[in-house]
Amino acid sequence: MLGVVFSRPNRFKFFWNQSLLEIEHIGINSLPIVALMSTFMGAVIALQTASSMESPLLPDYTVGFITQSSTILEFSPTIISLILAGKVGSNVASEIGTMRITEQIDALEIMGVNSLNFLVLPKVVAALVFFPVLVVFSMSLSMLGGWLALLVSDLTTTEIYILGIRSFFNPFHITYALTKTLVFGFLIVSIASFYGYYVKGGSLDVGRASTQAVVSSSIAILIANFILTQIMLLS
Amino acid sequence: MIEVRQLSKSFNGQQILFDIDHQFEKGKVNLIIGQSGQGKSVLAKCMVGLYEPDGGQIYFDDRNFTNMDRHERSLIRQEIGMLFQGAALFDSMTVEQNVMFPLQMFTQMTKAEIQKRTDYCLERVNLEGSNLLMPSQCSGGMQKRVGIARAIAMRPRYLFCDEPNSGLDPKTSIVIDNLIQDITREFEITTVVITHDMNSVMEIGDQIVFIHEGKKCWSGDRHSIIDSGNEEIENFVYASSFMKEIRSKLQKK
Numbered sequence: 048m049l050g051v052v053f054s055r056p057n058r059f060k061f062f063w064n065q066s067l068l069e070i071e072h073i074g075i076n077s078l079p080i081v082a083l084m085s086t087f088m089g090a091v092i093a094l095q096t097a098s099s100m101e102s103p104l105l106p107d108y109t110v111g112f113i114t115q116s117s118t119i120l121e122f123s124p125t126i127i128s129l130i131l132a133g134k135v136g137s138n139v140a141s142e143i144g145t146m147r148i149t150e151q152i153d154a155l156e157i158m159g160v161n162s163l164n165f166l167v168l169p170k171v172v173a174a175l176v177f178f179p180v181l182v183v184f185s186m187s188l189s190m191l192g193g194w195l196a197l198l199v200s201d202l203t204t205t206e207i208y209i210l211g212i213r214s215f216f217n218p219f220h221i222t223y224a225l226t227k228t229l230v231f232g233f234l235i236v237s238i239a240s241f242y243g244y245y246v247k248g249g250s251l252d253v254g255r256a257s258t259q260a261v262v263s264s265s266i267a268i269l270i271a272n273f274i275l276t277q278i279m280l281l282s
Numbered sequence: 283m284i285e286v287r288q289l290s291k292s293f294n295g296q297q298i299l300f301d302i303d304h305q306f307e308k309g310k311v312n313l314i315i316g317q318s319g320q321g322k323s324v325l326a327k328c329m330v331g332l333y334e335p336d337g338g339q340i341y342f343d344d345r346n347f348t349n350m351d352r353h354e355r356s357l358i359r360q361e362i363g364m365l366f367q368g369a370a371l372f373d374s375m376t377v378e379q380n381v382m383f384p385l386q387m388f389t390q391m392t393k394a395e396i397q398k399r400t401d402y403c404l405e406r407v408n409l410e411g412s413n414l415l416m417p418s419q420c421s422g423g424m425q426k427r428v429g430i431a432r433a434i435a436m437r438p439r440y441l442f443c444d445e446p447n448s449g450l451d452p453k454t455s456i457v458i459d460n461l462i463q464d465i466t467r468e469f470e471i472t473t474v475v476i477t478h479d480m481n482s483v484m485e486i487g488d489q490i491v492f493i494h495e496g497k498k499c500w501s502g503d504r505h506s507i508i509d510s511g512n513e514e515i516e517n518f519v520y521a522s523s524f525m526k527e528i529r530s531k532l533q534k535k
Contacts, residue, residue: 057387058387061386150367150368150370151370151371151372151373154366154370157330157359157364158359158383158387158436159355159357159358159359159388160387161356
């Protein structure tokens with residue numbers, strides 16, 4: 048399947064237009080949910096860390112540091128990808144699946160269009176281009192959410208929180224997070240496309256394929272997360 | 283002309299088509315008829331390459347389609363127009379964009395030329411002024427006509443219609459049938475229509491092949507189908523009590 052997906056598009060103009068449309072559908076339209084999740088996630092991480100810091104030996108900036116490291120290393124790339132697996136994965140599987148059962152994919156094939164390439168490649172490109180943007184956006188909002196929560200609860204000052212955010216910052220962690228995001232984005236779109244493209248039957252089967260796509264891509268994300276962490280952080 | 287030779291197909295060990303031999307003639311409406319589940323659609327889908335036959339050959343004007351690679355098939359498919367049972371219009375595109383799609387994808391025509399050709403095709407199926415409608419805003423008959431407009435946009439040499447009248451009222455069915463017949467004559471194309479609608483058979487069937495249990499059971503024209511003498515085809519043609527009554531009246535005369 049992947050060999051056909053990554054073959055040369057019939058028309059680059061079509062491919063370009065479709066890719067821009069997909070960036071809007073699966074990328075820009077995901078901004079609100081990512082913003083909401085990230086802000087509250089950052090707020091909860093900061094509050095939980097602050098509430099557990101009873102030892103006087105721990106410096107005050109620890110709250111900011113833990114918010115920064117857990118957000119960059121795990122919460123933004125992995126949790127946001129799991130959320131996108133639900134939102135984008137089900138959307139892609141049901142869209143392609145509906146095209147399959149209504150013979151729209153057959154219509155493309157009869158015309159001589161490489162349907163896998165036409166339908167799937169723009170979605171893969173959109174995910175690879177825009178998922179990193181979503182994750183960087185998520186990191187920023189998560190840390191902002193943590194700051195707001197601490198400020199409202201009067202648990203620390205802005206200066207100490209920013210000091211924590213900047214402490215022990217390792218730029219490689221950003222590379223690690225974005226690499227994970229690219230792999231997760233590819234897994235989400237390709238797995239969902241696979242389930243949608245090869246669906247057989249009617250609307251119930253499209254629903255089943257959509258659910259299966261979300262479950263499978265979530266499991267794939269967890270496994271890939273473990274493998275990438277082993278390779279990139281511990282090797 | 284399209285020719286199938288010794289075509290066979292099975293799914294999961296169950297044989298659907300048994301060594302079908304037939305020629306579909308140019309400039310005529312060739313019907314594939316038979317009861318539901320007898321292999322009509324499978325035969326047509328094998329002919330256009332949506333299913334790979336297990337055995338046999340398919341020739342499009344002496345070009346062996348079965349031996350072609352993906353690229354060569356893609357070129358032949360640009361000469362094929364197909365009207366699907368449910369029209370299979372792209373639901374994210376307007377009527378006009380649906381018709382334009384193959385032209386934009388495969389030709390070097392300018393925007394103005396594409397627009398002109400699109401308008402002509404829509405006019406040809408009596409849908410002028412419907413350019414900006416979405417498929418969901420069209421009735422079943424309109425969707426079928428858009429499907430025909432899209433199928434003829436590339437000036438095909440071969441036209442396939444999978445149950446073009448399914449879900450349509452008798453009057454609209456006749457409109458669609460006549461449209462298919464007119465287009466076939468006008469553009470001198472080889473048209474293959476899959477149907478089990480006897481009205482269509484009698485209206486447009488220049489050449490008819492009857493498929494029963496995956497085998498070619500009978501072939502002829504619409505005049506000879508009435509008294510074919512074939513038991514299976516008589517059971518099909520005179521399936522309703524109304525038709526049986528007509529037959530007994532004819533026999534009495």
